[in-house]
């Protein structure tokens with residue numbers, strides 16, 4: 001599936017992903033207003049009228065207020081998505097009604113995927129009767145558990161498969177950009193994968209072209225860092241600050257991380273003094289201009305293998321074909337390594 005990526009996954013990207021045979025998600029983000037989401041849903045319907053509609057919601061903001069719950073239910077009622085995805089954290093219960101976000105989705109006939117970064121959150125999601133889990137490893141691009149709380153995707157996925165999700169599918173998210181990533185996820189016992197960063201570097205993705213180019217220019221996994229620096233800056237002036245332990249980003253190293261990484265107390269001091277407005281203003285301007293040397297360029301640890309911006313359709317098709325080729329070669333590789341094919 002294509003990840004719901006706020007500011008990146010609109011109707012066109014979701015449609016192209018679906019046309020290539022995967023589930024393409026539209027990101028509802030914080031769902032603070034419905035207008036921009038409506039536009040993306042319309043674009044999706046125009047491009048892929050018969051494909052299943054899939055929408056991803058960010059939990060802490062969407063389900064933090066009764067208005068958020070209302071907007072969520074309005075989207076379900078009007079657009080009838082086939083699948084919804086929840087994240088950060090995935091499971092919420094509305095105090096005034098006692099219903100969970102999963103119950104509400106099921107009431108509107110949508111299947112539910114929960115993206116989790118720990119076994120504990122996976123258990124909570126399974127207990128809430130989700131239809132599938134996404135194991136988000138700390139290799140993943142974008143928000144996720146702080147480095148010290150998260151795990152590698154491969155170990156998390158194995159634990160979820162063994163301990164939590166015997167009866168429901170588990171997908172792996174984090175660092176997957178080619179057929180090798182897909183084949184390794186299948187070998188782990190996963191039922192599929194999530195592509196985030198690879199589809200961010202696509203023609204249909206929303207967002208600044210300069211930031212997409214930065215993804216192509218990144219040389220290797222060494223270019224990526226999981227850090228709280230960006231959230232610390234952004235949270236200072238945001239009306240919906242990311243809460244702990246999700247206030248951490250997989251992103252490209254840049255001037256901002258070079259300056260502040262390992263100096264969080266000083267950064268906090270700087271933000272609480274008069275310089276706060278300057279730092280936040282510079283940061284916001286950089287975001288608007290697509291200046292990836294100052295603003296965060298969200299991406300996962302697989303970014304070094306991305307060498308071009310292509311259509312999402314071609315990306316998904318090629319990754320699928322590549323993974324099939326690798327899986328077909330596996331038996332011979334295994335036999336060769338075991339010596340059985342040696343004469």
Ligand SMILES: Cc1cc2nc3c(=O)[nH]c(=O)nc-3n(C[C@H](O)[C@H](O)[C@H](O)COP(=O)(O)O)c2cc1C
Nearest residue numbers: 003005006087140141142173174175196197298300
């Ligand atoms: C630019 C960007 C924005 C993201 N926004 C969201 C989001 O709005 N909701 C969400 O559930 N996950 C979001 N994610 C995380 C993805 O769901 C997924 O876990 C991640 O992209 C997988 O790792 P990869 O980028 O290495 O493929 C985002 C990731 C990126 C790169």
